[in-house]
Amino acid sequence: MLFLENIKLALTAIRANKMRSFLTMLGIIIGISSVITITSIGASAQAMINKQFETLEGGYMVLMLNWRNTESIDYYADLFSWDDVEALKNRFPGYIRYIELMNLGNNSSTTKVGRTEATLTLYGAGADYNKFDKSIQIIHGRMINQSDVDAARENIVIDVKAARQLFNKENAVGATLPTAFYGEEKDLTVVGVYETPPSIFSGLMVETSYTCYVPISLLLGSDGRSAYIEIFASEKDDPIVQAEAFLSYITKVKNKPDDFYMYQSADEQISQVNTVLGTLSIALGAIAAISLLVGGIGIMNIMLVSVTERTREIGIRKSLGARTKDILTQFLIEAMILSSIGGIIGMALGMSLAGLGMSAFGIGVVIQPIVIVVTVIFSAGVGMFFGIFPARKAARLDPIEALRYE
């Protein structure tokens, strides 16, 4: 009950001198708001990056030539072939959900339909690639399938934006698309139209070409080779463990030394980025926390002044029966409430700032409830720590002398 009274008392004292209370809280407000802004932005950036990787299925990795180790490449012996892909498929059944040679580079094609021109980026896909890359949502027709890949059919799945631009309609299934790649001109048949669900990046990127999917076997040819193999590994085991297994096997098969080939794993990269962002957030947050220290000192100063001003009042309370403990509690609670209110204001400010900053980038803010709880508790803690000294000073006043104080 006395606790409740002390809270009311503290609020009354704070209200009685609003300007002074506000100036006292300012340090805490600035400290908390900067910590919140920084950590919110950090958390949001991490969430955003993780979200982007969510469009890809798990276990994504690429086996590739280790360019640093090799000086000259023997096209046939060193690059990966369809046989290598088969070898891996047969050696690790159940551990590989998708595996194909991957074509990177030199796959741009300018196409002209009627009077309209467009630039296409051709991506060599295996069967049902859209199951693994969710940015490909088929809205008309179908995706490249196994039969297309086996026969290296001249089929293509195009972006709905390309369909609209070249054919003036979305459902362009069946249309003929003239393309040119690797020096050859080919007329491809549209078997499917896809669209990409809008993402955080949608607003950011300017598209100069449309990505379209053709069978990888068409792009590379039956004797095609590539320095890259694209794999979606299973979720049965740690992606790194699986990557190491695939790598060491194919290196043995191709009779090459260790380090001749390497892998890059999406999971590894995601965790690296998260680690960097996380560390950065913590570092910046710690710097911001220094202003919290200053804020706490401010509270201590004001409480000391307050105690001196209320010396008489403390004497009166003691004469009426307040114990040392009662006076201590009264002033301690006042300090804690001051700092808690400052913390709440700082948090609101910090979140608004984070929201403002993020919306400039078109990114949603991640506000974790745990942060709110920790902030309030922490602010109260700061108040308690810095309020103890003035509170004890007040509690120890001799009532007779305090009553004499002018």
Next chain:
Amino acid sequence: MKPDLTEIIKLQNLDKTYRNGNISVDALKKVNITIDYGEFVAIMGASGSGKSTLMNILGCLDRPTGGDYYLEGIDIKEKTDDQLSFIRNQKIGFVFQSFNLIPRTSAFKNVELPMIYGKIPARERKERSVALLESVGLGDRFEHMPNELSGGQKQRVAIARALANAPTIILADEPTGNLDSASSVEIMEIFTKLNRDSGNTVIIVTHEPDIAKCTDRTITFKDGFVVQDLRRKEAV
């Protein structure tokens, strides 16, 4: 020692010495006083006579350096600070010369304060506070702040506050010192009524003979000693 049930205060060979470095001041010397329940006492003396020191000791704000103080049979010497706070809260009601109300706090809340420290629940506090303010004639001034009240009104709030926990003793230190004559009369009438009708033991410290005349017994101090202890015969 079996306490005498009529005695509310018993001072035996009470000494109080203040030490400040090498200087020591004997404020009270070998004071022997007994006060019974229901007495109306004035403590008189010039300034420096020790009367304020006595009041601080009677009110358990200060401890004697020698001798004994029994309050309702309780040996004050043996009590801890927290216990003394409790005794002050429950058994003693202070009234000060400069009123000593908590500023920026309503009359109502001022009267409540001893009850808060006495751990009385809110509803009961409210009822008592209202009743007490009414009994001193301030029924229409609950929400007033001290700076909105006249001197006499402030002192009446102080008296209501002193009565909050129904203490056995009212200790008033120059209660009319800051009041004009009309208010002084009002306040002394309230004290007289408290003593005669409610049976409160009232002890008033004063240097004014006119005030002392309102009481039944005057104890006079000089240089720390009791030099006179006179009971007034009731005027027939």
